[in-house]
Amino acid sequence: MKRTSNFKPHNVTREDRADGTILLRSAEPLSPVANTTGEWLHRWADEAPDRTFIAERYGAGWREESYAATLDKVRNLAAALLARGMGPDTPILIMSGNGVDHGLLALAAQYVGIPTVPVAEQYSLIHGAHGRLRHAIELVRPRMAYVVDAAQYAEALALDALEGIEIIASRPGPGATPFDELLKGDNSVDIDAAHAQVGPDSVVKLLMTSGSTSSPKAVMTTHRMMCANQAQLADAMPFLRARPPRIVDWLPWNHVFGGSHNFNMMLANGGTFYIDEGKPVKGVFDRTLENLSLVTGTLCFNVPVGFAMLLSALREDAPLRQRFFEDLDMIFYAGASLPQDIWQGFEQMAMETKGEIPLITSSWGLTETAPAMMLQHEPTENSGVVGVPLNGVTAKLIPDDDMRCEVRVKGPNLMPGYFEAPEKTAEAFDEEGFFITGDAMKFVDLDDLNKGMKFDGRISEDFKLLTGTWVRAAQLRIDMLALLSPLAADLVITGADKNEIGVMIFPNTSELEAEGFALQDDNGAILCPLLLGEIHRRLAAHAATGASSSTRVVRAIVLSEPASMPDGEMTAKGNLNFRKVLTRRADLLNRLYADADPAVTTL
Numbered sequence: 355m356k357r358t359s360n361f362k363p364h365n366v367t368r369e370d371r372a373d374g375t376i377l378l379r380s381a382e383p384l385s386p387v388a389n390t391t392g393e394w395l396h397r398w399a400d401e402a403p404d405r406t407f408i409a410e411r412y413g414a415g416w417r418e419e420s421y422a423a424t425l426d427k428v429r430n431l432a433a434a435l436l437a438r439g440m441g442p443d444t445p446i447l448i449m450s451g452n453g454v455d456h457g458l459l460a461l462a463a464q465y466v467g468i469p470t471v472p473v474a475e476q477y478s479l480i481h482g483a484h485g486r487l488r489h490a491i492e493l494v495r496p497r498m499a500y501v502v503d504a505a506q507y508a509e510a511l512a513l514d515a516l517e518g519i520e521i522i523a524s525r526p527g528p529g530a531t532p533f534d535e536l537l538k539g540d541n542s543v544d545i546d547a548a549h550a551q552v553g554p555d556s557v558v559k560l561l562m563t564s565g566s567t568s569s570p571k572a573v574m575t576t577h578r579m580m581c582a583n584q585a586q587l588a589d590a591m592p593f594l595r596a597r598p599p600r601i602v603d604w605l606p607w608n609h610v611f612g613g614s615h616n617f618n619m620m621l622a623n624g625g626t627f628y629i630d631e632g633k634p635v636k637g638v639f640d641r642t643l644e645n646l647s648l649v650t651g652t653l654c655f656n657v658p659v660g661f662a663m664l665l666s667a668l669r670e671d672a673p674l675r676q677r678f679f680e681d682l683d684m685i686f687y688a689g690a691s692l693p694q695d696i697w698q699g700f701e702q703m704a705m706e707t708k709g710e711i712p713l714i715t716s717s718w719g720l721t722e723t724a725p726a727m728m729l730q731h732e733p734t735e736n737s738g739v740v741g742v743p744l745n746g747v748t749a750k751l752i753p754d755d756d757m758r759c760e761v762r763v764k765g766p767n768l769m770p771g772y773f774e775a776p777e778k779t780a781e782a783f784d785e786e787g788f789f790i791t792g793d794a795m796k797f798v799d800l801d802d803l804n805k806g807m808k809f810d811g812r813i814s815e816d817f818k819l820l821t822g823t824w825v826r827a828a829q830l831r832i833d834m835l836a837l838l839s840p841l842a843a844d845l846v847i848t849g850a851d852k853n854e855i856g857v858m859i860f861p862n863t864s865e866l867e868a869e870g871f872a873l874q875d876d877n878g879a880i881l882c883p884l885l886l887g888e889i890h891r892r893l894a895a896h897a898a899t900g901a902s903s904s905t906r907v908v909r910a911i912v913l914s915e916p917a918s919m920p921d922g923e924m925t926a927k928g929n930l931n932f933r934k935v936l937t938r939r940a941d942l943l944n945r946l947y948a949d950a951d952p953a954v955t956t957l
Contacts, residue, residue: 390554573772856908
């Protein structure tokens with residue numbers, strides 16, 4: 355198969371220390387880094403003033419803001435914010451999802467050094483999740499809050515935690531300041547002088563961690579972090595600088611992937627961001643397809659389930675398939691490994707449509723690293739590889755007997771710390787100043803470091819069976835999701851302090867309904883002999899391949915209740931909080947290990 359030639363080969367160096375640790379670095383220097391995101395905005399407003407920077411759906415077409423118009427509005431908004439007394443110590447809480455006004459407000463705040471705090475819109479729109487919103491408010495103490503529609507967010511805006519905070523709304527209601535009022539600016543403010551005071555170390559975002567292992571913390575994100583990361587990414591992917599990139603993207607801006615990685619990639623490289631209000635969810639994905647029928651990207655970002663839905667849709671729509679691939683430089687997945695059949699489906703479709711396979715890849719990083727630290731920036735044939743350190747990054751690898759390495763990192767894109775949490779900040783770094791990620795990786799090929807590394811789970815997710823056998827839960831979860839696809843939407847690996855490994859399965863309800871499997875008992879578990887029989891068959895086939903006690907899944911139960919965000923079982927990013935699931939569903943966990951329960955299949 356012909357693969358793209360528009361890529362930068364890996365070039366890493368390795369340093370072995372006497373204590374057994376390994377330092378892995380790129381051998382390439384880091385390109386010059388912008389001081390602030392405002393430099394990008396000024397550059398492209400000067401070089402490509404009429405090019406669309408950001409757009410959202412408006413009627414049958416798009417509301418589009420050019421680079422020149424964006425700069426003008428950002429400066430007006432920034433002046434209005436300063437005139438209201440806003441500054442580095444008065445954060446702005448952004449409660450709404452992606453939108454043009456959201457983007458303009460965020461850039462305006464960055465322009466004059468006012469931190470923004472984007473939170474998941476679900477925290478405002480779901481009554482049971484208001485506790486998460488309240489936690490963020492109490493932690494960061496905002497002076498101002500933004501929503502797109504005051505009526506839609508009325509319940510959240512009525513929280514006593516927001517009392518005394520100025521509310522800004524694009525579609526205002528009683529007591530809310532119209533967004534258009536801020537767009538008028540304020541001539542009493544010296545906006546150039548204020549902008550000149552902002553530098554690389556100015557904090558521009560307080561990004562909330564997912565809270566999957568502890569209470570959410572606020573990551574202090576600086577201009578240096580975001581600007582360095584975009585220089586690193588462009589160094590690794592030359593097509594970003596070769597022509598202005600374009601994306602049609604839904605990934606939420608309260609998360610570092612959508613809001614820092616993707617948003618800033620367009621701004622740094624003079625690209626265009628079409629906001630996709632669709633999502634990879636049944637009934638909402640149709641909006642994504644409608645948006646793609648209007649415009650397609652040079653880059654495509656998504657999570658694995660989104661790519662699975664997209665591949666299926668492209669197979670049924672030849673004109674869209676042609677448009678999708680004609681300018682495509684990269685397919686980028688995150689959140690989990692892309693199933694190999696989906697990977698190969700895109701490869702085959704690209705060859706049939708274009709005669710060349712774009713770069714299909716992923717990377718690795720965290721909210722604390724703005725986010726990318728490693729990237730697979732040369733072609734590979736297998737999913738799950740996260741590549742090599744980006745320019746300027748040092749990865750400190752602490753191997754165990756199986757050459758599974760705990761990963762710690764340094765780099766210019768690393769956070770200075772957590773907001774008003776000195777103890778948690780101190781705990782996050784080792785004695786050499788490396789950030790302790792808690793993640794584990796393995797080399798793809800010990801004899802060729804340029805083959806990159808493969809993510810191998812969270813150290814904290816590993817557990818021992820009563821036999822003393824270690825179970826690498828994260829990798830086993832990935833394997834089980836592939837084995838049980840498409841019946842399982844997600845699952846939790848169980849077995850800590852038990853004799854056997856089990857799985858608690860969150861079903862893919864649309865697939866189950868299509869197959870007639872959606873039958874449940876009175877105790878909260880799906881009970882269908884056909885479904886349990888199919889799960890049993892697949893687990894038995896896996897065990898028959900010679901699975902060891904550390905990978906042999908013996909028990910399975912299918913859950914009828916979806917993961918609850920209000921109860922903390924699911925984060926805003928859509929990831930499961932495994933500990934919370936096991937705690938909240940302790941009765942079902944006990945049933946899983948009870949013999950002769952008709953809702954449980956056992957080998």
